[in-house]
Amino acid sequence: MAAQQSQGIQTLLEAEKEAAKIIAQARQYRVQKLKDARSEALKEIEEYKKAKEQEFKAFESSHAGVNQEAQAAVDKETEAKLQSITSSYEAQKDAVVKKLLDRVVLVKPELHRNLKKAGQ
Template identity: 75%
Template sequence: MASQQSQSIQTLLEAEKEAAKVVQQARQYRVQKLKEARTQATKEIEEYRKFKEEEFKAFEASHVGTTHSAQVAVDKDTEVKRAEISKAYGSHKDTVVKKLLDRVVLVNPELHRNLKKAE
């Protein structure tokens, strides 16, 4: 009976060692799978980033022409308005200078309307 108990204990110890090995292997497998998942996720993120960058560059390239043509149109319009302003300046310059000089030089002395005359 002692021999049978000793053999049972020995079997239990071996089963416990085997279970510990299985648990250790499961832990290692889990760690390995987590590392693989991280690596795969990083790779997918990098591929997605490259895809979006290419998509953005294509979008930017397709809209650069639109921006350039809009800039050219604005520049032309600005030049036309600038020419109009210069023309108006040239045609009214003499009149404005004459009016300013008349106001400064030709002074008509009179009492201010708020000043009461002394009686």
């Protein structure tokens, strides 16, 4: 009977060792699968980034002409307004300077209106 018990214990120990090996293999398999999944996900992310970057560049190139035309129109309008302002300045600067000098130089001394009321 002791031989049977020791043989049964030996069988159980061997089964336990076998189970531990199977569990270790399963853990290694799981770790490897996680690593593979991460690398696959990174590859997919890179491919997606490249695709979106190409899409953006295509969109940008197709709309670049519109932006350049709009910029040219704005620049032309700005230049026209600047010329208008400059010509207006040149035409009226002498008259404005004369008016300023007349106001400063030609002083007409008179009493303040509040002073007249008090003196009456």
